[in-house]
Amino acid sequence: MESDFQITRKIFLSLKTGWFDNSKGKSNLVNAYEITIPQIQGRYRLNANDSKLKIQEFFFDAEWSAYAENGEKIAVITKEIVNANFPKLKKAAKRILFPILKYIPKKYVYIRASGTGIHIIFFLKGINNMEEWRKITSYLIRKSKLKNTKNAKQLIFGLDKDTILSSDRKVAEFGSWNKLKKDFKEEVSYLNYATFLSVDAFLKAKEYPFCPTFADVQYPERYQCLEAPKRLIEDAKNANLEAEESPITPAKEGIGLKNNDLPLSNSEKRIIKNFEGTIPESDPAYRLINRCRCYWNMLRDENATWYARQFLVKFLKYSLRLDREQILKLIDKYNAWSDYNPRITAFYVNKHFRKGTCETKVMKPARKKTLVKYNLCGNRTGKCVYSQHRQNTEGEK
DSSP states (O other): OTTTTTBOSOOEEOOTTOTTOOSTTOOOEEOGGGOOSSSOOEEEOOOGGGBTTOEEEEEEEEEEOSBOTTSOBOSSBOHHHHHHHHHHHHHHHHHHHHHHHTTSOGGGOEEEEOSSSEEEEEEEEOOOSHHHHHHHHHHHHHHHTOEEOTTOSSOOEEEOHHHHTOSSOEEEOTTOBOHIIIIISOOBSSOOBOEEEOHHHHHHOSSOOOOOSGGGOOOOSOOOOEEOOHHHHHHHHHSOOHHHHSTTSOOSSSSOOOTTOSOOOTTSOOOBOOOOSOOOTTSHHHHHHHHOHHHHHHHHBTTOOHHHHHHHHHHHHHTSOOOHHHHHHHHHHHOOOTTOOHHHHHHHHHHTTSTTSGGGSSOSOOOHHHHHHTTOOOOOSSSOTTSSOOSOOTTOO
């Protein structure tokens, strides 16, 4: 995968215990040839900016919420429960699989059984930007007519739409195990290794394809990508996705996406507009400039990416301790975003204050190395020069 797709950054996890162990804050991400464990436990989903060939991965999670038919929460999932639910899970998976097969030949579609859910994956070359990826993903989700399983309080067979539409997500690879769920979270009673199924094998399956030992894991011969079908791009572009894009129904991650919303390479320049007014010391923006110029630049970046806006809101909430109204007021007054929409911005800021959303899973500002990774911080030394309150605003008042 790394060589065929010409991957340019470390996305593979070299750690047998899984994502929950970050080795005392050090990164466990490596190049594929540096992996020191028998299996690839996990990786980050491949986005077009990670590959010289601009290959974009599409990943759909068909699953069921951990509730019984009578509405009771299931404390520990057993194989018997999974098998009992498999017919309905398979039906749900087929509802997203068949729209995909309308455009993607089945030899390019990879199905992964992780232990409870079914993951459907394919790779396209020729996706121009993350807006195009989002439209295609949203279009296929809508075609499936499946419900959102995220934060469900009853038994639902559908899609984890929030995770599917997260553009920088973690993926359990073929061969990864569910040890975290079994031994640490105690959510399941059995050990399982994620295994590969062809489309035909999945359609023939009569029960859930468990894989209890690593030696039995099935892998695809290789990952292959397909030139993005023009008909799929056009159908997604022309589809009425208003329901997915409306602030009433969460659809995309971030505070507004733009047509060129791929992460910037180090060679690309951000357009940071100067602020011509005076910022009083009583204004939270004064503290923002003094605490971290990187975040002020995100606010003043004409083409700020969605993830930069997410990082900014987390910093304002958890570092500057601003409430929702203060954050919205600050953004409205000082942002230089070319696509600023107060209504959409308010919706995504609100998600940072609502329990159970993806935005509240991590309740702290982004780490310095994360900002460096996304080319949002130019200070690559060990200590962040903006970590302490600075008296000098360097002419940005």
